[in-house]
Amino acid sequence: MSDSSSPLLERLARLRERVADLVEHRSATDPTADDPMRGMYLTDDAVRHLLFGGAQDAAPAPGPDTAPSPGPDPADAPDPAKEPAGAEEPDPAEEPSDDDRLHWLAHWLRLSPLDTQILLIALAPDLDRTFESLYAYLNDDVTRRRATVALALDLCGVPTHSAAGRSRFHPAARLVARGLLEVEEPERPFLSRSLRVPDRVLAHLLGDDTPDPALGGTVRLLPYLPAEQNADDAQGTTGPLARRLAGELSAHPLTVYLREHRDGDGLAFATAALGAAGLPALHLVPAERRGEHRPEEHAPAERAAGEHPPYRELLREARLTGRAIVVTSLPERPEELIRALAVNDVPVLFTDPRPYDPQWCDTGRDPIVLDAPRRRAGDLDAWRAALGPEEPDFDLAPVVAAYRLGPGGIDRASRAARELAAFHGTPLSAAHLRLAARQQSASGLERHARRIRPDVGWNDLVLPEGPLAQLRELVLRAQHRDRVLGDWRLSAGGGRGRGVVALFAGDSGTGKTLSAEVVAGELGLDLYVVQLPSVVDKYVGETEKNLERIFTEADRTDAVLLFDEADAVFGKRSEVSSSNDRHANMESAYLLQRLESFDGIALLTTNLRSNIDDAFTRRLDLVVDFPFPDEEQRLALWRHSLAHVPCADDVDPASCAADFELAGGSIRSAVVTAAYAAAGRGDGVSTDDLLAGAQREYRKAGRLVLDDASW
Known part of the structure; x- marks a missing residue:
């Protein structure tokens, strides 16, 4: 066994002495003590002993210290004045060792001495088989080899009729509510119900911190970035708010709801704040958002089979290991999840793009609602930390400038890039890193757009110097928009995004689409060409819905969006003479508003610049004219x-x-x-x-x- 088991075995040795005393006391007055068939049947002497002598042995007279409490809340901090007599107090002169996990577990979870003793009694048979026979004797039943409620109270010297003692086994009591103790066999009388300590709790007390198997596939360890290594800085968009939240989390557990503008913003911000607070965390991704959502008609059968979300196990894991919980991408109906995890002793951070709805939590513990700052692109510190101490042979800044990956995505992309380089037998290159980063930006744009993996460069363009200079400026804007629009506060405000939108105008065949591919390739991003037939719909409102899906997916994806022949959807508005004109103008009005809040990179091409509405032109960052070649x-x-x-x-x-x-x-x-x-x-x-x-x-x-x- 590991060193962590030594203090636990010492406690078991002291418990064995208490068990021996109780066995000696019971056998001294039990007429069937020498009967080899004891516990298999009841003799007349045993019945008379139970009728006239057993009650006094099983129910010690209560004293002033064992008087029932006037209804204490079992989940509150233990009050020594209300603690039943018999709970083993620690020796003040004895300093617990650092590997005494039972002591530290009791300290972290505010377990009373009686709770700690009950936990030790319940787990004894799982550590030492001799306790099985001893407990079977004391239970007067050879088949019942675990501690029961009555046996636990007897070993602690607490009367079985003590309300304060019995309350320790209530579903809302600290041991049971926190998943440390299970009271089994509810069909039995209360005193004869068995007590069991979950295997995960026992493993933790023995020094094994392998996560609970019940959490497999839904929970992972969040990458832990200490304060000196995380992405916060004085000028960063997450710095001040993250440090403020870190200070609050260090002082006391909080439940926080982070509304994110772009998928991953909340996780990056939570990672930075937890790192500054020195808190490791567990990351939960609900099954519904992992593509494992089951049809509603299957839900009753699954619930009948005992299937349930592992919220109880997740909270127990966080309590055992001293971790916070981060939940990303909440399910469509998050009420059950939020109510289950909104507790007062574990820091929990929820992230989702939707505004918080007070109806989601009716327990009176609404989370603190914060807007997660936008995640910066090209986080050099995070990329350098993920790539390791060895500096790459290329300039890292322009290579990663366009990627808005969170800490987990950066780690995975860096690992995948190193594996690709090893597979090809070459040093790590910019191409390896860009390919791995693109793979981390999974996209649902394929339903409405055709993906192009750029395979061209500046040398493939034959253009005059003017358009070439504008294309290079476009790349520059895409790489530095966070600094200019965010840090330097040059965004116009009013909910406007930090997107880059440009129009390529010129005759057919003059290089507009090829230039878009070159721009995407220079940024290291995929190019998605929007398929207009899959967007435009004859039914009112459906075109706007399709466009919203495209823009939303483009916002959360590191990619370049190309609207080829854009005048089909970005055309001029006209005077309303029919319902068709009115609906066409509604589409244009929607696009005008959506472009202002867009946070990605969009390129529009047209053969007829005059067909583009002037209001769209005003919202463009660049208009590149492609002349006919001389x-x-x-x-x-x-x-x-x-x-x-x-x-x-x-x-x-x-x-x-x-x-x-x-x-x-x-x-x-x-x-x-x-x-x-x-x-x-x-x-x-x-x-x-x-x-x-x-x-x-x-x-x-x-x-x-x-x-x-x-x-």
Whole structure:
């Protein structure tokens, strides 16, 4: 056994002496003490002993110290004046050792000496098998090898009729309510009910802190960041409030409801506050939000089978280990959860994006309601701590600038990045870290948007310096918006978000979608192209609902949202001449309001900038105009498209660039046509192939082709 068991075994040795005294006392007056079949049947002598002698032995005369209390609350702190006589007081001269877990458990949970003694009596058979036979003898039943209520009171020297003594086994009593003691067999008379200590409590007293198996899959240990390592700083958005909450949590347990703006804000703030308070925590994710919600029709059968949420076990685990509890993503109806966990002796922090409803808790213990500060992106201190002491070979700041992961997500992403690097047999790179970080940002956008994993860079763009500079500024805004809009307080207020919204305007094929992909790739984020047919709905109000789902999911996801052909939903409002006009204007009004509170990155593309409502334009951070390429840029586009294509030695795209006014998308299509023709011949692309491809693009556009000989 571990060292933690030694003090417990010493207590059991003293308990054995008390049991021996009681056995000696019972056997001295029991006429059946020498009967080998004692406990299997009742003889006439045994019945007469019970009728005329047993009552006096089992019920000592009460004295002034054992007078029943006038109804004390068992959950209140023990009052020595009301404590029944017989509870074993600790020796003042004896200093308990640090590994005396029973002593410290009694101290933390404010157990009285009588409660502590009852707990020791109940757990004795689980530590020493000899107590089974002794208890069976004292219970006068060879099949009852655990302590009963009557036996526990007898060993403590408390009369079985003492109200104060019997109250220790009430469901609201401190031992029972805190899950330390179970009173079994409710169908039996009160005094003959068995007492059992849960295995988790016994394991804790022996020094084993393995979490209760009943919590598996629902509870994990929250990463503990001490005050000097957490993300708080004087200028951080969580600093002052987190330190204030940490001070209150250090002074006394609190129940707190954190309303979060973005999924994960509350958990990050709770982790920072608990770290500053020096409190480790258990993290509970309700089953309904883990995708394990069962249909309502199955609920009665499951309840009948004894299935219940592990709230009691969770509170017991927190009490045993001195941890707080953090609950994230509350279920749709959180009343049962909040009422069960809103206790006065364990710090509990709930986080959810919904406003707190007082109807959720009718116990009179409403939590303190706070708004969780927005989580900062690119938390360098947290990333460096998760990656370890070895500095990466790349600049970490721009790589992680766009990710708003909480402490747990940062830890998982860092571990996954190291494993990816080890799998490839290379040092940790920015690509490994970005891929791992994207995997931590699970998204439900796929229902309404198509995901693109960016695979292009700045070298793939052929644009004038003006649009290129604006695109780089867009990346800069996305990376530093927390500092500018948050720390420097340049947000307009009024519930406005910290999102970045830009419009890409230009003719078809001028590079708008490619530029969006480059921006997403530079930020290390996935690009989600909104599928407008899955958004627009003929029924009134459904389009707004679909858009709200997209914006809400984009708010909580580290990704770039792209509305291609945005004038379909961001078009100009018109005068109301029919119900259709009114509903179209309602959609536009909703989008105007939603863009102001948006907290993510959204890009809009359009071929007709004039179709975009002026009110939308005012809310845009940037408007990037994509000009039609001139001859020099067209030549660069032809050469860039042919960079990886086998070509004939004399191929020259200069004539195509000069004679055919094509945008970048059309030039790429022409090169694809030429490549197929060359592949069919088993040869390299020739100038004639390029001319044929350019002519086909002209024909597709309905433009006149003067020289048609090649067809």
